[in-house]
Structures are given as C-alpha cells and as structure tokens.
Amino acid sequence: MLVLLGDEPVMNMMPRWDNGWGLQLIDEYRHEKDLLLDDRTAYSGFTEDVHLLHFQGVYTWDRSIRLTYKLPYVLDARREMPDGRGGKRVEHDNGIGDATLALPLKKYFNLDGRSGSWMFKPMLRIPLAGNDDYEIYDNEWGGGLGLGYEFEMSRFAFTSSVGFWAFDGEDPSEIHLTLDLGYKIEPFGTNSTLYWETDFHYEDDGSETLLSGPAIYWNFNDITHMRLEWKHDFYDKQGKLDHGNGDRILLSLGLVF
Amino acid sequence: MFLLSFGPASSHGADGDPDVKQEVRNLAAEKKLKESKDISLLYVKGLVCPSCALGIRIKVGKLPFVDSARYKRGVDMDSKAQLLTVALLPGAKPDNEKMIKAITDAGYEPAEWYSLEKGKLKAHPFAVAKKSK
Numbered sequence: 001m002l003v004l005l006g007d008e009p010v011m012n013m014m015p016r017w018d019n020g021w022g023l024q025l026i027d028e029y030r031h032e033k034d035l036l037l038d039d040r041t042a043y044s045g046f047t048e049d050v051h052l053l054h055f056q057g058v059y060t061w062d063r064s065i066r067l068t069y070k071l072p073y074v075l076d077a078r079r080e081m082p083d084g085r086g087g088k089r090v091e092h093d094n095g096i097g098d099a100t101l102a103l104p105l106k107k108y109f110n111l112d113g114r115s116g117s118w119m120f121k122p123m124l125r126i127p128l129a130g131n132d133d134y135e136i137y138d139n140e141w142g143g144g145l146g147l148g149y150e151f152e153m154s155r156f157a158f159t160s161s162v163g164f165w166a167f168d169g170e171d172p173s174e175i176h177l178t179l180d181l182g183y184k185i186e187p188f189g190t191n192s193t194l195y196w197e198t199d200f201h202y203e204d205d206g207s208e209t210l211l212s213g214p215a216i217y218w219n220f221n222d223i224t225h226m227r228l229e230w231k232h233d234f235y236d237k238q239g240k241l242d243h244g245n246g247d248r249i250l251l252s253l254g255l256v257f
Numbered sequence: 258m259f260l261l262s263f264g265p266a267s268s269h270g271a272d273g274d275p276d277v278k279q280e281v282r283n284l285a286a287e288k289k290l291k292e293s294k295d296i297s298l299l300y301v302k303g304l305v306c307p308s309c310a311l312g313i314r315i316k317v318g319k320l321p322f323v324d325s326a327r328y329k330r331g332v333d334m335d336s337k338a339q340l341l342t343v344a345l346l347p348g349a350k351p352d353n354e355k356m357i358k359a360i361t362d363a364g365y366e367p368a369e370w371y372s373l374e375k376g377k378l379k380a381h382p383f384a385v386a387k388k389s390k
Contacts, residue, residue: 016364017312063364110303110366113275113339154276154305154336184306191307219308222315222329256311 006146006163006176006199008068008104008121009056010254011217011225013150016108018063022256026054032246035081036238038206041245046088048079048243050136052097064106071128072097077136079243091133098137099126102146116151116158125167140169157182157193172205172239182217191219197229206239211248227252276305282338286371287378289335289342295324297343297351300380302366304339312363313341320359322349341367357383 010022030050035043053073060066074094083089104121125142129135148161159180166173177200182193195215202208215229229250236244277285282300289298304310310332317323318330325331327344334341341360345351353370360367369382 014308015312016309017315018362020312020315063362108303108364110301110364111272111274112302113277113305115303115305115309115365152306153274186307222311 006161006178008066008102009058009070010256011227011252012159014225014254014256015058015060016063018060020063020256021059022057022254024054024056024058024252024254026052026056026250026252028052028054028248028250030246030248032079032233032243034243034245035241036236036244037241038239039237042241043082046080046082046243048077048246050077051075052077052136064108066104066106068102068104070100070102072099072137074136077134079134081134093132093134093136095130095132097129098139098142099128100124101126102144104146104148114151114153116149119146119148119150119161121146121148121163123163123165125165138167138169138171140167140171142167142171152182152184155184157184157195172203172207174204175202176200180215193217195229197231199231203239206237207242208235208237209233209244210235223255223257225252225254225256227254276337282340283378283380285335285338286340286380287373289340290371290373290378291376293342295345295347295349297345297356297370299341299343299356299360299370300368301339301341301360302368304334304336304341304365306336307334309336309365310334310341313360313365316359316363317341317343317356320352320355322346322351324349353383 009024015022032048034041035046055071058066058068073096077093079091080088102121102123104119106117106119108117123144127139127141129137129139142165144163144165146163150159161178163176180195180197182195184193197215198212200210211231211233213231218226231248233246238244286298314330314332317332318325322345323331324344324346331344357367367383369380372379
C-alpha cells in the first residue's frame, strides 16, 4: 500500500516568490482490486478501498528555501483479508495519519524561453497515527531525501524526482521515481496544463509498483488552483501479501498568497 | 523534444529554448509601446507561462508607481515573447531599482526594458540583474 505523496504543496510549484505561503487540500480515493503476493494474484477480488484527506501547507522565507508539511487523515479505509477458513475478514482504519515535514531547497534558473529549478529535499516523517484493525499509516518515525529537476516553457512542462525513505520500525525502505510531462492550454481564458504522470515505487521487501495516468491542473485566478489526477497500477508486485492492481484518484484545491 | 534540453543554466542572451527570436520580441515590444500609454515594458527571462505572472503581480503590483487598477493588478504579460507590461500611474516614472528587486523577488530575471525614440524601439539592458537563487 502506497502512503507517500511525492509532490509538494502547492501543486508542486507554488509559491515561487519570497515570503509566500499556501495551503492545499487533497481528496484521495484508492481502490485496489486484488490481494497480491509477489507478481501473482494470491486472492482475486479481495479489495481495499481507502479515502483520505491530505492537509498540506508551505511557507517560503526565501523562494529557494521552503518548509512544507503534510498531514493525512484517513476518512475511511476498508480491506478484505483471508480469514483462514476460506472466507473474507473485513478490517477498517480511520483517523489521523503520520505527518511529513520537508525542507525543499531549490536553485532556480531563468533562461530565454525556459524556467525551472533543481531541488534537494530532506524529509522527516512524524508518527501520529493511532491503532485500528489495520494501519494505512504505520505510526513510525522516518527520514527521507529527495532530488528533483523541473522546467517549463510557454507550452511544455517537465518534472522529474527521486526520493528515498527509511523508517525506524518494520516498514521497508522505499525509493520513489516520478516523471511528469505537461502541455499547457488556455481554456476559457484561464491557465491550465494537461499532464501525463508516471510514478515508480520500490520497497526493499521486493514490492514494485508502476503507476501512470493523466492529470489536469487548472489556475482559476491568482489565489485558487485545482488539480485532478487519475493513476492506474500498470505493474504491481508485492513483497508480502498486500493489495494491488488498483486505481487512484486525487482532487486537489490549492490557495496561494 | 524538450527532453533533449537538459543542461546547466546559463545567463547568455540566446540561452534556453526561445519560442521567439529577438527580432520577433522587438516587433512585439514596438507594437505594444505604440499602442499603449503609461506603461513600462520589460523583457523578463523565465516568464514563460501565465501562472508565472502570479508572483510578479504580487510583488510588482505593490510598487507605488504602478496603476494596479489596469490589467491584472497592473501587470500584463506575453509568455511567448516573455514581455512584461507594467501599467504606470498617469505621469509616474518607474523606479528601475525597485522594479528589478520586485521581479527578482518574484523569482524571475529582468533582462532589459524598452522605450520608443523617434518611433524606433530602443532596448536598455539592466546593468545588474540579480542571478536566480
């Protein structure tokens, strides 16, 4: 189960100015349709449904130094597991999840027709999750490092990043790779970008997931920004018995000041 | 196509992946200056998308000589030519130092500003354009 979002508020790009701040609310829904072990379906039709809200924020003292926080809240999580007698056992989780603090350090560049940045990002995961039938967030401390490179032109946008996480409990270490390609459009006089996004996640228990899908970013005005994305698991392998073969939908509302 | 454009940042005039040549930018600048009154017109490197103007509007819109009632908070832009138009209050003279600082604080690099002299475009490079952080 993937619980970490690699993107940073707000919409991974704002604010870009000194003394800026922003808030982002993400409504995430995931449906996993099978229970996997290694790259085979161990229990077909054993589903998992997860509905999360992510409360996120950012402050930039200087545009090259920003502090971000991410606080997830599990509205409802439900999964079906084998009960050992040939049937299904249903488990639930809800409540606050583990928070993530990050300090993205960016080096911006401005060229004739292209603008972008390099990014280095130390991250800290803070255990806040409670105990339920099962855990979407594992209530563990963790440390991570991220690197990123992105640029945009008047029509195209490109974002790439790599992140590494290690945890102090039983959770396996994780590596995340992202590649987003965007094309800008201007519907009804507003600003928008169509993306095709691809994420690859690796955990050192042997789990591997390749997700990909479209996204649309829409800038209504100077303050309000929205983003809708859908990703499908095109390749899923679980190092231990876990759910996979799923889809993920995220709707984001961001405000920047 | 743009995947091939990886590489270190440079500050030369013809760097990046220009959407328009300098001659095209000059024509757009001359047209803008002839059509508009009480404006300051600048070429700002990196100003490649309408969203880029958010920070510019926040920072430049607060300057005392800017007429924030015109355009959007006093700022208009041409993202292809990377031209920034700043609406000036009637009779006001722009303070270039403040303008450079506001644009730089917003995350972009002011390269030059334009005027019309005897109907011809004249470019005035900014002497000290602070590098991006």
